[in-house]
Amino acid sequence: MLKCLVIINPSSGKIRYKEYLPELTKVLTHKFNEIEFVYTEKKGDGIHYGRTINADTVIVVGGDGTIREVVNGLMQQKYIPKLGIIPAGTVNDLARALNIPLDPFQAIAVLKKDTVKYIDVGKLNETYFISLVAIGGIPQAIHDVQSESKTKWGRAAYFFNGAKYAMKQQPFTYEMK
Numbered sequence: 001m002l003k004c005l006v007i008i009n010p011s012s013g014k015i016r017y018k019e020y021l022p023e024l025t026k027v028l029t030h031k032f033n034e035i036e037f038v039y040t041e042k043k044g045d046g047i048h049y050g051r052t053i054n055a056d057t058v059i060v061v062g063g064d065g066t067i068r069e070v071v072n073g074l075m076q077q078k079y080i081p082k083l084g085i086i087p088a089g090t091v092n093d094l095a096r097a098l099n100i101p102l103d104p105f106q107a108i109a110v111l112k113k114d115t116v117k118y119i120d121v122g123k124l125n126e127t128y129f130i131s132l133v134a135i136g137g138i139p140q141a142i143h144d145v146q147s148e149s150k151t152k153w154g155r156a157a158y159f160f161n162g163a164k165y166a167m168k169q170q171p172f173t174y175e176m177k
């Protein structure tokens with residue numbers, strides 16, 4: 001029996017997931033015997049769901065931050081399920097890198113094809129990363145952008161927050177092994 005867990009970040013993508021949820025359900029019903037939908041409510045929920053799931057496939061409906069959290073949870077398991085991505089974030093860097101259509105309906109259509117791409121997963125200290133790793137004030141500024149700002153300003157929210165951090169940026173040192 002094949003099981004799929006769908007992890008949805010309801011605050012991603014200006015809360016449009018309700019528009020394409022019926023199509024996603026229809027596609028998954030043809031592939032899986034059991035489908036479970038869960039919703040993130042706060043930071044860390046993606047890690048929790050990724051760490052505790054028992055499914056053959058995990059579909060993430062969210063942006064890069066949600067995907068990163070889920071991957072950080074999945075990497076703590078012995079069996080790592082397939083990961084599907086329905087881009088619903090502000091920038092969707094990972095989806096772009098993997099050539100996953102940014103339109104959710106087109107991304108759902110890709111799920112029908114059973115296309116599997118293998119990607120590298122890196123680890124920095126205790127955190128896993130999949131698309132990039134960065135250090136310094138600007139990456140911290142990007143990380144610290146609030147959901148409300150992304151909903152209101154879109155990609156410009158990253159620019160505004162980055163500009164504030166850039167003004168305060170101080171030289172720093174790091175050690176890489």
